[in-house]
Amino acid sequence: MTDRSVTKKTRRPEARPTEILAAALDLFAEKGFSATRMEDVAARAGLSKAAIYLYFKDKMALLTALVNEMAGANLAVARGIAESHQGPVSPLIATILSFMGGQLHNTRFPELLKIVISESRAHPDVGRLYLDSVIRQGLPMFEALINRGIAAGEFRQVDAGFAVKAMLGPILLAAIWKTVLEPLGAEPLDIEAYAAQHAQVFLKGLQA
The missing domain is CATH 1.10.357.10 (Tetracycline Repressor, domain 2)
Structure with a gap:
């Protein structure tokens, strides 16, 4: 059985922007642009609150x-x-x-x-x-x-x-x-x- 936490830690960094954007689209569609927070996107993408800012500065x-x-x-x-x-x-x-x-x-x-x-x-x-x-x-x-x-x-x-x-x-x-x-x-x-x-x-x- 694959450990999901290990998978998140070991995935390739170049794949993360795509995962972040998919998570953002999910949340923008579900909650709206105004109600979505950067930390919500980070959580949906499996990243820490701080890590998402390495890829995108804001919504x-x-x-x-x-x-x-x-x-x-x-x-x-x-x-x-x-x-x-x-x-x-x-x-x-x-x-x-x-x-x-x-x-x-x-x-x-x-x-x-x-x-x-x-x-x-x-x-x-x-x-x-x-x-x-x-x-x-x-x-x-x-x-x-x-x-x-x-x-x-x-x-x-x-x-x-x-x-x-x-x-x-x-x-x-x-x-x-x-x-x-x-x-x-x-x-x-x-x-x-x-x-x-x-x-x-x-x-x-x-x-x-």
């Missing part, structure tokens, strides 16, 4: 790391998909929406979105972090794709800024549905099928 540093690790990584993948794609834009957008649907279904990204939405009024820095790190980085990239399709005659003339918000709005709804409405009794949403249908409807509306 905002934890949340920043979560946004960079989850939302930032998703954005980087979407950017990589876009930069490596050649040819019509429609299949590219469908691929990106499929990727987003998969992330909502298979990862804890919806929990992060819920935290940002629920905490931004009391803690504007939380919302500002997401706005600067994700929204203001992602929207121009997606707008460029819409404009690329318009320039090629693939899409009709539309306002690219509005089109991108229409593209991403249903993805946000899916995250809210999963984290807020389903726990209250709403029927489960097949997010990947939903994302696929959304791609079809959205791209049909853009066709020249």
Whole structure:
């Protein structure tokens, strides 16, 4: 039988930031950002009160790391998909929406979105972090794709800024549905099928 205390003492130090972030996400989702204390995160991660400060200076540093690790990584993948794609834009957008649907279904990204939405009024820095790190980085990239399709005659003339918000709005709804409405009794949403249908409807509306 493995001694759990020995396991904690002998685990690799490089694994600890990942464990700390997982514990922070658990607690932010369960208790809220305001109610979570650094010592709570340390206890959940199996560390002493002092040890956690060797890795993160405060709760905002934890949340920043979560946004960079989850939302930032998703954005980087979407950017990589876009930069490596050649040819019509429609299949590219469908691929990106499929990727987003998969992330909502298979990862804890919806929990992060819920935290940002629920905490931004009391803690504007939380919302500002997401706005600067994700929204203001992602929207121009997606707008460029819409404009690329318009320039090629693939899409009709539309306002690219509005089109991108229409593209991403249903993805946000899916995250809210999963984290807020389903726990209250709403029927489960097949997010990947939903994302696929959304791609079809959205791209049909853009066709020249």
